[in-house]
Amino acid sequence: MSDHDTTAPAAKKLFIKTYGCQMNVYDSQRMAEAMGSEGYVLTEDQSEADMVLLNTCHIREKAAEKLYSDLGRLKPLKAARPDLKIGVAGCVAQAEGEEIVRRMPVVDLVVGPQTYHRLPAMARGEAPNILTDFPEEDKFDHLPERRATRRAPAAFLTVQEGCDKFCAFCVVPYTRGAEVSRPVERIMREARDLVARGVREITLLGQNVNGWHGLGEDGREWGFGRLIRALGELDGLDRIRYTTSHPNDMADDLIEAHRDVPQLMPYLHLPVQSGSDRILKAMNRKHTAEQYLRLIDRIRAARPDILLTSDFIVGFPGETDQDHQDTLRLIEEVGFGTAFSFKYSPRPGTPAYDRPEVDGAVADARLQELQALLTRQQKATQEAMVGRTVGVLLEKQGRQPGQMIGKSDYLHSVFVDTTEAEIGDLLQVQIVESASNSLHGKIVSSPANA
Ligand code: SAH
Ligand code: SF4
Ligand code: F3S
Numbered sequence: 001m002s003d004h005d006t007t008a009p010a011a012k013k014l015f016i017k018t019y020g021c022q023m024n025v026y027d028s029q030r031m032a033e034a035m036g037s038e039g040y041v042l043t044e045d046q047s048e049a050d051m052v053l054l055n056t057c058h059i060r061e062k063a064a065e066k067l068y069s070d071l072g073r074l075k076p077l078k079a080a081r082p083d084l085k086i087g088v089a090g091c092v093a094q095a096e097g098e099e100i101v102r103r104m105p106v107v108d109l110v111v112g113p114q115t116y117h118r119l120p121a122m123a124r125g126e127a128p129n130i131l132t133d134f135p136e137e138d139k140f141d142h143l144p145e146r147r148a149t150r151r152a153p154a155a156f157l158t159v160q161e162g163c164d165k166f167c168a169f170c171v172v173p174y175t176r177g178a179e180v181s182r183p184v185e186r187i188m189r190e191a192r193d194l195v196a197r198g199v200r201e202i203t204l205l206g207q208n209v210n211g212w213h214g215l216g217e218d219g220r221e222w223g224f225g226r227l228i229r230a231l232g233e234l235d236g237l238d239r240i241r242y243t244t245s246h247p248n249d250m251a252d253d254l255i256e257a258h259r260d261v262p263q264l265m266p267y268l269h270l271p272v273q274s275g276s277d278r279i280l281k282a283m284n285r286k287h288t289a290e291q292y293l294r295l296i297d298r299i300r301a302a303r304p305d306i307l308l309t310s311d312f313i314v315g316f317p318g319e320t321d322q323d324h325q326d327t328l329r330l331i332e333e334v335g336f337g338t339a340f341s342f343k344y345s346p347r348p349g350t351p352a353y354d355r356p357e358v359d360g361a362v363a364d365a366r367l368q369e370l371q372a373l374l375t376r377q378q379k380a381t382q383e384a385m386v387g388r389t390v391g392v393l394l395e396k397q398g399r400q401p402g403q404m405i406g407k408s409d410y411l412h413s414v415f416v417d418t419t420e421a422e423i424g425d426l427l428q429v430q431i432v433e434s435a436s437n438s439l440h441g442k443i444v445s446s447p448a449n450a
Pocket of ligand 1: 207244311312
């Protein structure tokens with residue numbers, strides 16, 4: 001080595017753990033990119049990190065409490081390496097703010113979902129170490145352009161944030177703030193950038209994604225269906241998905257997009273929470289079970305093969321056995337491809353917080369019964385795929401050599417045996433077998449990547 005050699009300082013390492021929904025997954029990517037501009041590279045190994053960032057979820061008590069058990073486990077690491085920075089981002093950060101630092105002094109930074117563009121300045125000590133306001137400025141205007149860190153053919157794109165629906169059980173309107181739609185031109189630019197980097201599938205994200213609206217490229221007010229049509233015109237974008245939707249925002253235009261836009265995948269997550277009108281009313285969902293069922297009829301008329309999924313809460317305050325039976329009946333009537341179901345968790349600050357709770361054991365039993373029904377429906381839906389040929393976008397290597405994993409049009413995980421195909425190939429695959437949470441298929445077409 002000559003005297004003139006200089007060694008570049010080793011990059012600082014950032015470890016991020018993401019809890020909660022896909023919007024947090026997207027935010028974690030954007031925070032990683034923002035910190036990338038500060039010289040931080042991502043690490044999968046917490047023990048070698050210079051900064052640990054926990055991107056948190058507040059939706060149920062269990063999700064929120066997980067933060068504190070993880071912080072407890074970080075104490076020895078921080079004691080051994082006092083220069084380690086520990087940051088808390090996301091919805092618990094928004095909801096609890098400085099309370100987090102009071103309870104857990106190991107925490108250096110607290111940053112909410114609408115202020116994380118300031119994370120680099122916070123890390124440099126040039127901004128307050130607790131930032132949880134809802135600023136006037138749009139964080140997306142202050143974040144670095146998106147960069148592909150590795151070849152990933154499917155990406156998330158947040159188009160809408162916040163929620164004005166105020167369901168009686170839900171913290172999101174408080175943690176994410178009021179509904180805001182990102183402008184058309186920004187969304188189109190980000191989508192074009194992603195496609196230019198090899199992305200073939202985009203999932204549009206928002207807490208109320210189908211409530212998105214904006215001024216279109218033609219000077220007219222666009223709804224979400226119109227945005228999807230515009231994205232359908234992008235060369236190289238093969239698949240479009242979106243989540244999560246509210247039944248009351250399923251406009252005709254969006255339903256028609258499911259009929260007309262071939263890139264829009266035949267899959268819809270449409271949470272209903274309960275099948276009882278009494279409970280729906282108490283939840284402030286602003287629609288009845290019957291209205292939901294008729295909406296499903298219209299969606300299926302537009303796209304008969306669409307796979308439907310949903311969210312359910314059991315044991316909401318006031319729920320009787322009859323209400324529970326009504327929910328089971330709605331599930332029987334719709335036939336879901338899969339669904340998430342949760343035991344009600346009272347959240348501080350929400351309207352339902354103080355309402356008398358359903359007996360815990362009763363709620364547990366109802367949850368089990370409901371999940372058993374949903375599992376049967378999931379199995380039936382998967383088995384009905386056997387023999388069919390579907391599109392599969394390969395996303396990663398499987399555990400066995402010569403095996404790859406992708407997502408079908410219907411969002412099932414599909415294993416295929418192949419030594420030739422590559423990540424990013426969109427193949428026609430015939431489904432040959434259904435396992436518990438995945439399908440197995442064989443390739444019937446060579447990659448069409450032109
Ligand atoms: N914006 C989406 C859902 C966001 S939260 C929508 O409106 O559908 C995701 C799911 O968590 C909800 O659909 C609901 O089923 C569940 N959830 C929200 N708050 C909850 C609570 N307090 N207890 C139990 N489950 C809850
Ligand atoms: Fe929460 Fe309801 Fe808004 Fe969904 S629509 S985020 S459940 S308040
Ligand atoms: Fe959780 Fe916040 Fe998403 S509370 S579900 S991370 S919007």
